[in-house]
Each structure stands twice: as C-alpha cells, then as structure tokens.
Amino acid sequence: MHAQAFPAAVTHAPAVRVRCEGLHKRFALKDREVIAVGDATFEVRDREFVSLIGPSGCGKSTVLNIVAGLLSPTRGRVLVDGEPVTAPMSKVGYIFQKDTTYPWNTVEDNIGMGLEYRGVRAPERRARVADMIRMAKLEGFEKAYPGMLSGGMRQRVALVRCFITEPEVLLMDEPFGALDTHTALLLHRELLTLWERTRQAILFVTHNLSEAISLSDRVILLGARPCSVKMDVRVNLPRPRDVIAVRETPEYRRIYGELWHALGREFQEGMTEVAR
Amino acid sequence: MNIRRWRILAWQTALFIAMFVVWQWGTQVTWLAQHIKILDPFFISSPGRIWERFFELSQPDLAQPLQVRIVTTVVTAICGFFVGVSSGFLCGLYLGRSPFLSSVLQPYIVAFNTMPRIALVPLVTLLFGFGAVSKVVNAWLIVFFIVFFNTYEGVMNVDRDLVNAARMLGATPAQIMRTVYRPSALAWTFAALTPAISFALIGVVIAEFLGGDTGIGYLIISSLATLEAADMMVALLVLGVVGIGLATLVKRVERYLLRWQPRYYGHHDPVV
Numbered sequence: 001m002h003a004q005a006f007p008a009a010v011t012h013a014p015a016v017r018v019r020c021e022g023l024h025k026r027f028a029l030k031d032r033e034v035i036a037v038g039d040a041t042f043e044v045r046d047r048e049f050v051s052l053i054g055p056s057g058c059g060k061s062t063v064l065n066i067v068a069g070l071l072s073p074t075r076g077r078v079l080v081d082g083e084p085v086t087a088p089m090s091k092v093g094y095i096f097q098k099d100t101t102y103p104w105n106t107v108e109d110n111i112g113m114g115l116e117y118r119g120v121r122a123p124e125r126r127a128r129v130a131d132m133i134r135m136a137k138l139e140g141f142e143k144a145y146p147g148m149l150s151g152g153m154r155q156r157v158a159l160v161r162c163f164i165t166e167p168e169v170l171l172m173d174e175p176f177g178a179l180d181t182h183t184a185l186l187l188h189r190e191l192l193t194l195w196e197r198t199r200q201a202i203l204f205v206t207h208n209l210s211e212a213i214s215l216s217d218r219v220i221l222l223g224a225r226p227c228s229v230k231m232d233v234r235v236n237l238p239r240p241r242d243v244i245a246v247r248e249t250p251e252y253r254r255i256y257g258e259l260w261h262a263l264g265r266e267f268q269e270g271m272t273e274v275a276r
Numbered sequence: 277m278n279i280r281r282w283r284i285l286a287w288q289t290a291l292f293i294a295m296f297v298v299w300q301w302g303t304q305v306t307w308l309a310q311h312i313k314i315l316d317p318f319f320i321s322s323p324g325r326i327w328e329r330f331f332e333l334s335q336p337d338l339a340q341p342l343q344v345r346i347v348t349t350v351v352t353a354i355c356g357f358f359v360g361v362s363s364g365f366l367c368g369l370y371l372g373r374s375p376f377l378s379s380v381l382q383p384y385i386v387a388f389n390t391m392p393r394i395a396l397v398p399l400v401t402l403l404f405g406f407g408a409v410s411k412v413v414n415a416w417l418i419v420f421f422i423v424f425f426n427t428y429e430g431v432m433n434v435d436r437d438l439v440n441a442a443r444m445l446g447a448t449p450a451q452i453m454r455t456v457y458r459p460s461a462l463a464w465t466f467a468a469l470t471p472a473i474s475f476a477l478i479g480v481v482i483a484e485f486l487g488g489d490t491g492i493g494y495l496i497i498s499s500l501a502t503l504e505a506a507d508m509m510v511a512l513l514v515l516g517v518v519g520i521g522l523a524t525l526v527k528r529v530e531r532y533l534l535r536w537q538p539r540y541y542g543h544h545d546p547v548v
Binding site: 068070088090092094096098100102104105106113145147148158161162165 | 435437438440441442443444445446447448451455456459460535536537538541
C-alpha cells in the first residue's frame, strides 16, 4: 500500500535538531583514566523539550558540554541540524548552573551582551533589551550590578541574556540547581512562558525528577558511570502547562514512579561500583 | 558623616597635634636632647625651624624654589606611574593569554624581578643621563613589574565559566578579551596601584639622589652635605603629603572603575 511505502510517522515527525551518536569521553587524570561518558546515543527533535537525568557524577554535564562544542568527545559525534559540532555554534544557547552574569556589567548591559557580540547596533540593542527586561519583570533593576541581586534574579538575567539571541537550540545545565525550591518553581514558570513563544529544541540537564517531568516532553535517563542511555520516556502532558498543577495528574505520577524506580536501580549500581 | 568617622578624625587630629607638640618643645629641653638622640634638634630639627626653612626654600628668586622641586618630582613620578601601569597591564594581559610566550619569557622575568631595582639606577643614569628621562625610567622599572605580575595573576584567575558563557553567547576571542579578561584582570591590577604610586615616588627620589640638582630627592641629599636637618624634614614632610594626595587620587579612580564590586557600591542586601 502507498501509505506503507511512505509511512506518515516518518514524513511528519519534526526534524532532528540535535543528534548524539555513540558519544564516549575519557579524561586522563594523573594516575588513571576516568570514563565520564560510556556510550550515549539519542536525539532531540524540533520544538522538543528533552531532559537528561541521572545520578550525580554520571556524566550528564559532560554530554551537554560536548553538545555545546565546549568539549570534544573521545569517540562519536554530535550533529546539530546535520552539521558536526566542533566549536560553539551561534544558533546554540547555553545556560549554566553557576551564575555567569558579568559582575562588572549592569543588568541591561549583561542582557545585551550576546547582541553586542553579534554586532547588533546600540539603538536596536537597547530596544530589544528593554523588551526582554519587561518580559522578565526586571524593570527597575536595569542599572543594577549582578552583585546587588539575589541568585534567582541573576539566573533570570542569564536566562533572558540567552533568549534574546534567539537560539534555535537551547542547552541548560542544571540552571535552577543552586536555587531554593520556591524560586526554582517561579523560574520554571518563566522558562516555559519564554519558551512557548519560541519553541526551540531544549536539552535540559538535571538530577531533579519533578523538574524534569513537569517541564519536558521527553525524559532520558542516563545510567551510573560510565553513562549511557538507560531509559527514554515520553511525557504526554498537555501544553501550555502549569508546572505546579501538572504534578497532581496521574500521568505525572506514573512517569515519576517509573523513573524513580529505574533511578533507584542506577543508584544501587553506582553504590556497588564505589564499593568495588 | 556619622559619629564613628568624627571620632576617628578627632583622634587623628589629636595625634597630629601631640606629635608636633613633643617635637617642638621636647627638642627644647636640653636634658632630653642630650640623652635621647631622636629628640636632638641637630637630627630632627624642630617644627618652628622647619616652618622657617619651608618659607625660605619657597622663595621664588631661588634657582629652584620648593614649588618647582615638588612639581618636578611629582610630574616625573606620575609619568613613570602611567608608563609603568599601562605597559605592565598590557603585558600582563597578553602574556596571561599566551601560555607559550609566558613559558619562554618566565625565567627572564623572574630573574629581572628578583634583581633589586635600585641596583639598576646607576645603569639607567648611565644610559639616560641626569635628566627627567632617567627618573621616569627608574619609576617605570619598579612599577611595571608590580602591575605586570598582578595583572598576569588576574588573567590566570579569570572564571573559566564566564569565558565559556561568552563563547556560548557568540563572542570572538578578541571580544572575550575585551569583555571578560580585561575587566576581570582590572580588579587585580587595581590592588597593585596604591603600592605602585609610592614605588614610582621611590624610583624618582632615588634617581634624584644620584645625580642632577632637581626635585625633592636632591633637596634631601644636599641637606646631608650641609647638615641642615630642617631642609631634610621639609622634603620628607612634603613627600608625605604628596604621597597621601596621590594615593587618594588612585583610590578615587579605583572606586569609580570598580564600582560594580560590592565593597564599592555599599552593603546592600540582595533584592529578591
């Protein structure tokens, strides 16, 4: 039959934005070698929000840094839109766990930095920064230095500093890991609001299960060191989502239970490995 | 101004007055002057005498009145300071970013830095004569290394994550240099500037000891020949005041350029 020759699932699936093929990363330490990433293969499609979770130290940040082009893999490769990644790409944005706002620049200068690097002229830059400041509810803090702000506000600055460059792929390394639960929840909401407008592909690293499920379309579980993909779970929760209300749904609970169980197994394996 | 600052100012003033009272009247008690060398007016003169000499040395009909000497010393020190700071900063910044070049130059830099800079003063004088150039070069030699090492350390200590953040925001190496390395290293450079300004003065005064007849340094060394303690004291007091003035100026500039640092914008509580 015609439909079988051209399966609808293939022709209509969104394009693959990020593809990791057999990523393997070894670090040489003084007296030994550490395998940070064993064999990671997965992909992120257009308009898709994907979380990478796993026990701490399982190499998920290493995977993200390889995708970003900040690290090169020992084996395997990363393709963004079919193009091999060798250095940071301008269409890929990155948000760090650590505060990476420039302490010597004011909030507005920080937000405009990516535009300045891209050669956007001052008048246009000012207008776009003002828009972003309004959207992130940072009005009144334009002239403040990051040191004057709380951790949550600084991370908000980092978030809009990235979004203003309109990245097509967004990589996030535990961006809310250093914040308290309440602030993190507020920022989850803000992230989804910003993302609903642009819908770029997101690869989000976290060790927080609730965070991963409430934000993502898919959750990929990486196993204990050396890490490889252990599970790939689809989150069928409707969008736009309320990050808090969504946690009451049966679907959320089902996925949480499933992942919790698998994560526990990985944790056990990690423990026995440490004991060995 | 709050009460605490008034109290500090009051104590500073009291200490100042007490010092001069002991100096003025202690040196007039013969017994004291004979038994305590430091209170002998032959060595330390007395405020009254110093005041007198201050005006005599400032007579405009002199070949080199005090004002001219002050200007000579201060201007050459400031020149040496600027040349030293700018060259030290640039070298520190670029050598810090160039591991190969800094490894090649490292033994030379260490050797040059361990050499007492004062030992170079005769060589510099030999090369550049007794004029202003010699003085500026001397000040430069001292200031350069202090600023260079601090800036270099600053570049080495730049937060790697900020550099990566800049790369991910699309910065070119030159843009990273300008927007991350430079401002970050500047904070370290400034830590060196207050000592640098006094070292610039040291370089100039030592050059003036050695040759020529200009500046405050010459006044000191010639008072040794004429055994006139008051002249020496005039020179030393002037140097003290000049030092305070220059250090305050540097602090002002630092306060402006590092206004993003918590210690300069005051202790605000973070806003939520």
